[in-house]
Every structure is written in C-alpha cells, then in structure tokens.
Amino acid sequence: ETGVTQTPRHLVMGMTNKKSLKCEQHLGHNAMYWYKQSAKKPLELMFVYSLEERVENNSVPSRFSPECPNSSHLFLHLHTLQPEDSALYLCASSQEGGYYEQYFGPGTRLTVT
Amino acid sequence: GNSVTQMEGPVTLSEEAFLTINCTYTATGYPSLFWYVQYPGEGLQLLLKATKADDKGSNKGFEATYRKETTSFHLEKGSVQVSDSAVYFCALGAARQLTFGSGTQLTVLP
Numbered sequence: 001e002t003g004v005t006q007t008p009r010h011l012v013m014g015m016t017n018k019k020s021l022k023c024e025q026h027l028g029h030n031a032m033y034w035y036k037q038s039a040k041k042p043l044e045l046m047f048v049y050s051l052e053e054r055v056e057n058n059s060v061p062s063r064f065s066p067e068c069p070n071s072s073h074l075f076l077h078l079h080t081l082q083p084e085d086s087a088l089y090l091c092a093s094s095q096e097g098g099y100y101e102q103y104f105g106p107g108t109r110l111t112v113t
Numbered sequence: 114g115n116s117v118t119q120m121e122g123p124v125t126l127s128e129e130a131f132l133t134i135n136c137t138y139t140a141t142g143y144p145s146l147f148w149y150v151q152y153p154g155e156g157l158q159l160l161l162k163a164t165k166a167d168d169k170g171s172n173k174g175f176e177a178t179y180r181k182e183t184t185s186f187h188l189e190k191g192s193v194q195v196s197d198s199a200v201y202f203c204a205l206g207a208a209r210q211l212t213f214g215s216g217t218q219l220t221v222l223p
Binding site for chain 1: 158
C-alpha cells in the first residue's frame with residue numbers, strides 16, 4: 001500500500017448504530033487530519049493530530065470521536081449520528097515542519113439513514 | 114484570519130481551450146500556496162505548490178505563480194483535455210493547517 005488509505009470506502013448506517021472509519025498513512029508523516037466534505041459546502045476541518053496528540057477540534061459534536069493510536073493510524077468513531085452527518089469523510093497526513101502540504105486518502109462516503 | 118477566495122464555478126470549456134481559475138488569499142506572514150484536484154468519487158490530490166513569493170508551481174501542464182503583491186495564485190493551463198474535468202481547490206498553508214477555497218468545478222467537452 002502506498003499513500004493514504006481509508007476503509008471502508010462506503011458506509012450506510014442507521015442513527016442508532018456505532019461504526020468506525022479507519023485511515024492509514026504509509027508516508028512516514030507525523031500529523032493526521034479528519035475533514036468533512038458535504039455537497040455545496042466548503043471542506044471542513046474536524047480534527048488534527050500532531051505526534052499522536054490532538055491539537056485541534058473544530059467544535060465537532062461529541063457523536064464524532066477521533067482516536068490516533070500511533071502516527072500511522074487514525075480512526076473516527078461514530079455513534080448516534082444524524083442524517084445531516086451524511087458526507088464524504090476525508091483523512092489526510094502531513095509532515096510537521098514542512099510546507100503544510102497534506103496528502104489525502106480517497107475518503108469514506110457515509111450515508112446516515 | 115486566513116482565507117481563500119476562489120473563482121465561482123462551474124466552468125465549461127471545449128477541449129484544447131485555455132484555462133484560468135482565479136484564486137486570491139488573505140493571510141498574515143508568508144503562507145505556502147497549493148492547488149488540489151478532486152476527480153469524481155476520489156479524495157483530493159495535490160496538483161502543485163509554491164512556498165514563497167514569485168515561485169511558480171507546475172505539474173501536468175498546469176501552472177500557478179505565487180504573487181505576493183496581488184495576493185494571488187491563479188491556476189492556468191494552455192490546452193485542457195476531457196480528462197482534466199474535476200473540481201479544483203486553491204489552498205493556503207499556515208499555522209499547521211490548510212485553508213481551502215470553495216472549489217471550482219471544471220467540465221471539458223470533447
């Protein structure tokens with residue numbers, strides 16, 4: 001595997017379900033990000049992890065819970081979501097101290113029914 | 114705070130036409146600037162970057178020049194192809210984060 005991978009690519013879940021999104025980066029980076037991309041809205045930064053420590057949480061509802069067990073893996077745990085949470089969730093990674101360029105995974109298309 | 118203003122879309126061109134997508138930014142200090150491209154059903158791919166004033170980023174026939182005096186980073190391509198149809202995002206890098214523009218949908222017709 002190369003670059004940034006995300007699983008699953010598609011997920012349909014009910015409002016009472018619990019699921020997790022997984023992201024893995026194979027670039028040797030030390031910072032990872034979760035973004036939400038909804039139709040007709042700008043890309044929204046949700047969480048930032050640097051050196052496995054959360055450094056940013058942009059007022060994201062508590063039904064989204066991130067986890068970063070090491071610098072290569074990032075999870076987004078989901079529970080009791082709402083239909084408006086349906087979106088493309090993108091993971092990205094970068095190298096601290098670089099020029100801020102981020103490398104993105106293909107995303108997980110989430111549908112909440 | 115930092116912000117990026119990007120040309121509204123959608124943009125529709127014929128194959129081999131010249132492309133310009135305008136991008137201007139507001140930032141303190143000396144940010145890095147990027148163009149990302151998103152093909153249908155995929156994540157964002159880094160297209161090109163410039164890290165200081167007057168730098169020109171280029172890739173796959175696309176170019177953009179970091180203009181500090183006009184706070185701009187316009188994307189250009191001399192001859193677009195159908196395969197260039199995608200959404201293009203201008204982004205500014207500073208303070209550990211990227212700030213994205215709203216994206217411009219480009220459709221190239223054969």
